């Protein structure tokens with residue numbers, strides 16, 4: 001399936017989603033394409049993954065857990081602590097098995113857009129960051145401006161910065177840290193330091 005076809009399937013899926021979710025998705029597509037242009041990545045791949053990243057973001061914890069169990073999505077301690085994490089993995093499974101999306105990198109970008117992943121592609125990083133620096137999120141949390149600024153120059157460094165910020169808040173609130181987020185932060189921090 002082409003990237004354009006995958007994007008079209010995600011957009012059809014989004015048609016009955018709440019307006020806030022469709023509008024957020026539009027902003028993430030725009031932001032991811034802009035980062036792709038700056039960093040010379042594939043804008044079509046970024047747009048397709050951004051279109052599909054949040055197709056299950058509207059679901060509540062109970063339904064995410066139920067659907068994830070039915071779809072054999074791995075549920076670890078961090079997912080039980082914060083079931084919202086499951087909307088990415090669940091969307092990736094739905095995209096692959098119900099929508100017929102067969103691009104492994106696109107599916108992984110969707111799967112890991114909340115936690116990040118140490119092996120994320122550059123396009124995956126662009127989508128991850130475009131989601132985190134959605135202008136509405138930055139307006140609500142001006143501390144994200146530093147992440148948005150870093151993303152213009154170095155995607156790995158910006159992702160490390162975002163993950164560190166979120167971990168500090170999670171630690172302060174007694175939440176669990178997701179093992180993939182910790183591994184991703186370590187990888188991105190080292191990569192950022194080398195560039």
Ligand SMILES: [Fe+2]
Nearest residue numbers: 053054057114
């Ligand atoms: Fe999301």
Ligand SMILES: [Fe+2]
Nearest residue numbers: 024053054131
């Ligand atoms: Fe999102």
